Amino acid sequence: MIPAFVKVSAILLAAGESRRMGAANKLFLEVGGKSMIQTTLDALCESPVAEIIVVSNPENFARLDDRIRSSFRIVINPDFQLGMTTSIQKGIKQAAGDADGYMICMSDQPFLPAAEYTLLIEGFSAALREDPFCILVPFYREKKGNPVVFSNHYREDLLAHPDMDGCKGIIEKNRAHVVRQNMPTNAVLRDIDTPEDYSQVDHR
Numbered sequence: 001m002i003p004a005f006v007k008v009s010a011i012l013l014a015a016g017e018s019r020r021m022g023a024a025n026k027l028f029l030e031v032g033g034k035s036m037i038q039t040t041l042d043a044l045c046e047s048p049v050a051e052i053i054v055v056s057n058p059e060n061f062a063r064l065d066d067r068i069r070s071s072f073r074i075v076i077n078p079d080f081q082l083g084m085t086t087s088i089q090k091g092i093k094q095a096a097g098d099a100d101g102y103m104i105c106m107s108d109q110p111f112l113p114a115a116e117y118t119l120l121i122e123g124f125s126a127a128l129r130e131d132p133f134c135i136l137v138p139f140y141r142e143k144k145g146n147p148v149v150f151s152n153h154y155r156e157d158l159l160a161h162p163d164m165d166g167c168k169g170i171i172e173k174n175r176a177h178v179v180r181q182n183m184p185t186n187a188v189l190r191d192i193d194t195p196e197d198y199s200q201v202d203h204r
Contacts, residue, residue, distance in 0.1 A: 006100035006125045007050040008149060010117075011091030012040065014107040015057040015080035020193045028063055029192070031110040031201055036192065039110040041068065046114030048121055049103065053094050055087040083164025092158055100128060101136075102158070104167070105147045111187040117147075123181040124149040133177040135170075138188040145188025151177075 014037055018026045027037040034042070044052050054072050056064065057080040064074070075094050079086040092102055101124055103117075120138060127134040128151060136149040150158060154170060163169050171178060192198050 006121075006128055007096065007098060008048075008101045008103050008121050008124060009092075009095035009099040010044050010049040010052045010103045010105050010147075011088060011095065012044065012052060012054045012105045012107055013084060013087045013091070014060055015055050015077045015087045016084070016107075017057070017081070021198070022195055024195075024198075025060065025063065026192055026198070027060060027107050029198060031192070035065075036110045037107045038065075038068065040105070040107050040112070041072065043110075043112055043114045044105065044117060047117035049117070050099065051096055053091045055091045084166050085161055085164045088167060089159050089161070092155060099152055101149050101151050102155075103147045103149045106191060108191040108193065109146065109187070110192070111190045113187065116183060116185070116187055119183065120147065120149055120181060123179065127179040131177055131179070133174065134179050135174060135177055136179050136181050137171065138181045138183050140183045140186045140189055143189055145183065145186075146191075147188075 014027055028035045031039050052072055054074045055077050056074055057077055061076055075090050077087045077090045088104055095102060120136060124136045127136055132151060133153045134151050138145045157170055158167060161167055161170060
């Protein structure tokens with residue numbers, strides 16, 4: 001019997017180089033009165049994730065404040081320049097052995113509230129009851145968003161995935177098991193990549 005909330009490990013990707021933002025590192029820009037990464041972490045903490053694993057590169061790790069360092073499990077990815085998939089793999093390797101699924105979260109999505117992370121975990125919990133091979137993908141008005149939640153069935157596939165730009169190939173290969181989660185807002189589509197994106201943010 002699967003409980004109402006299964007054990008979902010949140011893998012928070014925070015090892016990017018933030019090149020499109022120019023000189024600034026976007027993870028440390030202020031959003032809502034806090035750094036972008038702290039805003040994202042706070043929302044995850046208010047959701048029913050079983051654990052949060054932050055995957056960082058050495059430079060970003062050096063800039064994390066003491067609150068984050070002392071409160072979260074942080075994994076350093078020395079191979080971050082090879083691509084996003086290396087960070088996904090580093091995080092999954094450190095996830096709890098009894099995790100039912102892995103939610104691949106982006107640090108540059110500070111508009112996602114705890115309620116929507118919770119909705120994704122609820123949707124995954126329900127989907128897992130019907131299909132142990134499920135992959136939950138959020139949608140807003142016919143557009144795919146992030147984060148995606150993979151059943152632990154895909155652990156070895158994720159760890160062996162050769163495409164360094166993410167795990168879309170695994171989703172495409174397993175379309176029969178993809179479950180669509182309709183979302184109430186466009187937060188799953190919104191990220192902050194460029195100075196233009198950031199200029200439209202309320203920094204208070």
